[in-house]
Amino acid sequence: MADDKSNAAAYWKANVRLITGCLIVWALVSYGFAILLRPLLAGIPIGGTDLGFWFAQQGSMFTFIGLIFFYAWKMNKLDEKFGLGE
Amino acid sequence: MSQFAINLLFVGGSFALYIGIAIWSRAGSTKDFYVAGGGVHPITNGMATAADWMSAASFISMAGLLATGGYANSSFLMGWTGGYVILAMLLAPYLRKFGKFTVPDFIGDRFYSSTARLVAVVCLVVASVTYVIGQMTGAGVAFSRFLEVSNTWGIWIAATIVFLYAVFGGMKGITYTQVAQYVVLIIAYTIPAVFIALQLTGNPIPMFGMFSTHSESGVPLLAKLSEVLVELGFQDYTADVDNKLNMVLFTLSLMIGTAGLPHVIIRFFTVPKVADARWSAGWALVFIAMLYLTAPAVASMARLNLLTTVYPEAAGQVENYEDAMAEPILYEDRPEWFRTWEETGLITFNDLNNDGRIQFYNDANPAFADTAEDRGWAGNELEVNNDILVLANPEIANLPGWVIGLVAAGGIAAALSTAAGLLLAISSAISHDLIKKTLNPNISEKGEMLAARISMGGAILLATYLGLNPPGFAAQTVALAFGIAAASLFPALMMGIFSKRVNSKGAVAGMLAGLLSTLLYIFTYLGWLFIPGTNMLPNTPDNWIAGISPLSFGAIGAMINFAVAFGVSYATEEPPQEIQDLVESVRYPKGAGGAVDH
Numbered sequence: 219m220a221d222d223k224s225n226a227a228a229y230w231k232a233n234v235r236l237i238t239g240c241l242i243v244w245a246l247v248s249y250g251f252a253i254l255l256r257p258l259l260a261g262i263p264i265g266g267t268d269l270g271f272w273f274a275q276q277g278s279m280f281t282f283i284g285l286i287f288f289y290a291w292k293m294n295k296l297d298e299k300f301g302l303g304e
Numbered sequence: 305m306s307q308f309a310i311n312l313l314f315v316g317g318s319f320a321l322y323i324g325i326a327i328w329s330r331a332g333s334t335k336d337f338y339v340a341g342g343g344v345h346p347i348t349n350g351m352a353t354a355a356d357w358m359s360a361a362s363f364i365s366m367a368g369l370l371a372t373g374g375y376a377n378s379s380f381l382m383g384w385t386g387g388y389v390i391l392a393m394l395l396a397p398y399l400r401k402f403g404k405f406t407v408p409d410f411i412g413d414r415f416y417s418s419t420a421r422l423v424a425v426v427c428l429v430v431a432s433v434t435y436v437i438g439q440m441t442g443a444g445v446a447f448s449r450f451l452e453v454s455n456t457w458g459i460w461i462a463a464t465i466v467f468l469y470a471v472f473g474g475m476k477g478i479t480y481t482q483v484a485q486y487v488v489l490i491i492a493y494t495i496p497a498v499f500i501a502l503q504l505t506g507n508p509i510p511m512f513g514m515f516s517t518h519s520e521s522g523v524p525l526l527a528k529l530s531e532v533l534v535e536l537g538f539q540d541y542t543a544d545v546d547n548k549l550n551m552v553l554f555t556l557s558l559m560i561g562t563a564g565l566p567h568v569i570i571r572f573f574t575v576p577k578v579a580d581a582r583w584s585a586g587w588a589l590v591f592i593a594m595l596y597l598t599a600p601a602v603a604s605m606a607r608l609n610l611l612t613t614v615y616p617e618a619a620g621q622v623e624n625y626e627d628a629m630a631e632p633i634l635y636e637d638r639p640e641w642f643r644t645w646e647e648t649g650l651i652t653f654n655d656l657n658n659d660g661r662i663q664f665y666n667d668a669n670p671a672f673a674d675t676a677e678d679r680g681w682a683g684n685e686l687e688v689n690n691d692i693l694v695l696a697n698p699e700i701a702n703l704p705g706w707v708i709g710l711v712a713a714g715g716i717a718a719a720l721s722t723a724a725g726l727l728l729a730i731s732s733a734i735s736h737d738l739i740k741k742t743l744n745p746n747i748s749e750k751g752e753m754l755a756a757r758i759s760m761g762g763a764i765l766l767a768t769y770l771g772l773n774p775p776g777f778a779a780q781t782v783a784l785a786f787g788i789a790a791a792s793l794f795p796a797l798m799m800g801i802f803s804k805r806v807n808s809k810g811a812v813a814g815m816l817a818g819l820l821s822t823l824l825y826i827f828t829y830l831g832w833l834f835i836p837g838t839n840m841l842p843n844t845p846d847n848w849i850a851g852i853s854p855l856s857f858g859a860i861g862a863m864i865n866f867a868v869a870f871g872v873s874y875a876t877e878e879p880p881q882e883i884q885d886l887v888e889s890v891r892y893p894k895g896a897g898g899a900v901d902h
Contacts, residue, residue, distance in 0.1 A: 230891050234802075237393045244389045248382045249552050256544055265515025266524025267542040274378035275370075275600040276511060279385050279593050286392045286589055290582035293397075297579065302892040304577050 229300040236292055240285050247273055247281045307705050311450040314709030315716060318488055322720075323468055325484055326477035334749050337756060338405040338732050339573045340479045346580040350587025352479045353571045355486035355717070356725035357384075357562075357588070358595060359435075360442025361782060363489060363718035368690030370603035374541040378600075379551055383558025385589060385596055390563040392585035395794075396572040398801045398890045400581040405573065407566045407729075407793060408737040414800040416883055417808035421737055423815050427792040428566045428733045432726045433767060435565075435785040439726070440771030443719035449648060449695065450712035456772060462720065463768040470724040470764075471757050478724050479574060485717035490594055492714025495707055496697040497598050500605050503701060510601035518608070520619050529608045532618050535625040536611070536665040537672030541604065547851050557858035561786030564794030567722075567729040578893035606693045609700055613639060614664045614686065629679065632661045641699035650689035657682035723767070731760035784826060791818035791861025799869055804887045806869055807879045814869025822861035826854045 251259060256270030264272050297303030305313075344352070362384070369377050402410050407428060412421025440459055447458030470478060494510075501513035505525055518525040530540045545551050562568065571588075572581045612619035617628040635653060645651045653662060657680060664686040666672060695715060698707040735756035740747050747755070792815045799806045799814070806814075827833070829843040841847045843854065852860065878884075889895075 226888070226892060233891070240389070240393060244386065248386050248555060252378065252382060253548055253551050253555070266527035266530075267515075270544075271375055271378075271526075271542045272515065274375060275381055275514075276597055278382050279589075279596060282385050282389050283586065283589050283593060285389050286582070286586035289393055290579070290586055293582055294579055297893055302894045303579065304893050304895070 225300055226302065229296060229302050232296055232300075233293065236289065236296075240289050243281065244285055248278045252278050305705070307708060308452055310705045310709040311712050314706070314713040315447075315450060318484075318713040318717060319465060321484055322465070322481045322717075325480045326468065326472055329477050329480050330472060334405075334753055334756075337753055338728075338736070339570070343576055344479055344574040346575055346584040347587050348479070348483060349571060349575050349580075349584045350589075351486045351591050352482035353568065353584065353588035354591035354595075355482035355489065355721040356478075356571060357568055357592060357722070358489065358718055359439055359722035360446070360715065360719035361438065362595065362599075363493065363715050364442060364446070364694055365691050367599045367602045367606065368693040370600050371607040371693055372690055374539065375543060376545045376551070379555040379558060381596055381600065383555045384562055385592060386555070387559040387562025388585050388589040388592070390559060391568070391572075392582055394798050395563055395569065395801070396581040396585050397578045397893070399569060399797070400572050400575065401578050401890045401893060403573075405570070406732045406736050407569055407797070408733055409741070410800065411793075411796055411811070412737065412741065414883065414886065415796075415806075415808040415811040416880065417812065418742055420796075420808055420812050420815070421741065423812055423819075424793065424796065425733050425737050427788055427815065427819060429730055431785045431788040431793070432566060432730045433763065433770075434788075435782060436723050436726045436730075436763070436767040437770045438782050439719045439723040440767050443716055443723070444771060445691075446695075446712060446715040446719065450709075450716075459768055459771050462716070462723075463764050463771075466720055466723050466727065467761065467764050470727050471760050478721075478728060482721045482725070485721040486591060488710075489714040489717045489721075490591070492710045492717075493595050493602075493694070494598060496701055496703055496711065497602050497605075499701045499703055500609070500697065501601060504605050504608065510605070511597040514601035514604055521621050523621075525608065526604060529604055529611075531622075531625070532608070532611050532615070535618070535629055537669040537676065538666045541607070547845070550848075550851050550853055550856050553852055553856035553859045557790050557856050557862075558786060560794045560862055561790035561858055564789035564792075564797065565785070566733070566789070566793065567725040569797075570729055570732070571725075602694065602697065606697060606700065610688065611664070613642070613700075614662050632663055634660050635662055636660070638662070639700075641696055644699065645692055645696055648692075650692045652687045654685050654687075656685050662686050727760050727763050727767075730763045731756045734759040787822045787826060787855075787858035787861060788819060790858035791822040791865055795862050795865040795869065799866070801887065801890060803870075803873075804884045805878065806873045807876060809876050810869040810871075810873030813872045814865040817868040818861045818865030821864050822857055825849075825857040825861075829854045 251270055252274035256268070259269040262269040294303070366380055369380060399410055404410060404413070408421045408424035411424040412418060440462060443462035444455050444459035447453060447461055448455045451458070453461070497510040498508050501510040502508050504518060505513040505516045506519050507513035507516050514525060516525065517523065518528045521528050523531070526542060530542055534540055572584060575581050575584050614632050615629055616633060617631060618625065622628045635655065642651060646653070657663065659680070662685055663681045665676060665681065665684055667676065667684040695711060698711055735752055739755050740752050795818060796811050796815050799811065828840050829847070831838040845851060845853070
């Protein structure tokens with residue numbers, strides 16, 4: 219029982235760490251590159267505009283999709299590793 | 305065959321398909337009705353979620369907003385897609401594990417309080433009903449344009465169709481109908497975009513064409529667009545914004561509003577396993593992105609097309625824009641699509657300087673007033689409604705009649721699929737959470753389904769009535785729906801999963817504080833219950849607190865919700881042990897089983 223509990227706690231901790239990492243990337247591309255840090259990226263030209271604009275209108279969406287699939291894949295491995303999957 | 309007959313064929317044909325699917329997959333039990341029997345494949349569910357999510361606002365209005373706002377309106381793109389990241393990581397898998405039918409179910413059980421359940425029902429119903437009104441209005445406009453009936457008739461036709469397949473099919477019917485609607489709307493959106501991208505850039509993939517070279521001028525498309533805009537006194541398409549705080553908060557509000565909207569969340573109760581809920585969110589975003597990546601391309605290309613239609617000389621390589629802008633087209637030479645849309649009143653021309661030519665520029669820009677005067681322009685003569693951009697696209701690109709029919713069917717599919725999903729969320733909140741859980745726990749399964757169908761019928765009638773007599777402002781109502789979801793439901797759901805310490809008093813106080821502060825801020829600038837003239841401050845950036853617009857306040861409301869909930873919870877007792885065990889159990893997929901009704 220105690221083992222079950224510490225196992226479950228470790229699983230949850232790993233999950234929260236993974237979520238935190240993913241959300242940092244999520245915030246970096248959208249609020250960072252696309253909005254707040256756009257002036258820093260102004261020097262990188264892409265198709266008639268700058269990289270920040272690309273992140274705002276396309277890049278962030280590609281990143282979001284990648285993040286969800288990465289998370290789903292990682293979580294499947296965690297489910298298996300901790301024996302907590304279905 | 306006339307265009308009217310083609311439209312009728314496409315719209316009628318697609319309806320026959322949806323209704324056929326609804327009848328074929330008729331719901332037999334409450335489980336079928338609420339969560340499609342819990343047996344929907346993650347990719348199927350992703351596609352249905354995409355159709356559920358993409359409403360008339362996404363299909364019809366968004367490209368128009370991007371075209372006029374340029375970079376500044378990128379918030380819509382990031383906000384309405386980024387929400388799925390939060391949904392996949394912070395809500396969907398755990399709510400699926402919890403395994404109940406509705407959002408108030410979770411809030412009621414987790415916070416062991418029927419007050420919390422009722423507050424959640426109220427938030428859900430208010431957010432969903434305001435959102436449905438917009439869909440009904442959108443469907444009405446699309447019907448009246450393409451079927452050449454009055455707006456009133458358009459809304460009634462829409463209401464009847466939604467009633468038929470949502471009421472009889474329930475979630476099971478809706479899921480498969482929405483898959484069909486997704487296919488219709490994505491094809492309808494993509495085909496005209498591909499042709500326009502080919503015409504302008506030679507690249508058949510719109511999202512790449514947007515960042516490639518404009519064939520006629522040899523300049524990158526976005527650079528060309530910005531050049532022409534600036535020469536007419538408009539803002540550079542890619543110009544940065546000054547008020548970054550507001551842009552961040554607006555994007556955040558749309559993201560957490562997306563994650564907190566009940567009709568999207570309940571879709572994740574339909575998949576067989578917890579892991580499937582995570583994959584399903586990813587697939588939903590893939591299907592949504594297929595439209596959302598095309599939308600900015602449609603926006604920039606359609607804007608350029610419109611400008612070069614008026615100023616043909618500005619389209620090619622231009623040495624001197626002063627000469628190129630000197631001779632806009634003669635009104636009598638306007639293209640055919642221009643004439644068709646003029647009949648709807650959505651394009652209007654008013655020859656202010658009586659030269660028979662169309663002057664289209666930004667007359668609200670004081671820095672441009674001298675240039676305009678030198679050119680002999682007496683004011684902007686052309687008004688173009690944002691919302692026609694996507695619908696008029698096939699005509700602008702000279703595409704055949706069947707493409708126009710397809711776009712009509714697509715726009716209507718977008719409005720109806722969202723309306724149906726919202727109505728299902730409303731009816732399950734009323735029949736399940738209000739009647740079965742609160743008023744009459746002994747109701748039979750049959751009685752509960754009857755109550756669900758009756759409340760759905762009632763919700764359709766209310767939405768139709770409000771759609772016929774709209775409070776006057778689609779954008780504000782939609783923003784209110786997002787604000788309410790972001791400020792009330794999302795924080796309660798997230799804290800319910802990620803904190804064992806938040807108790808019923810904290811959750812109820814948090815939801816009420818988030819909801820009321822958001823409503824207060826919105827009503828201060830937009831009028832009490834949106835009644836014009838009752839606003840306490842004019843809705844202009846100078847009056848906003850710290851430059852935060854009422855549309856962006858949902859994010860602040862959510863922060864207030866979190867703060868109040870934590871404050872009150874830590875000041876009062878811990879939740880009981882069995883609730884802490886419940887929180888523990890939703891965190892692990894093991895032993896999930898199907899969505900059950902106790």
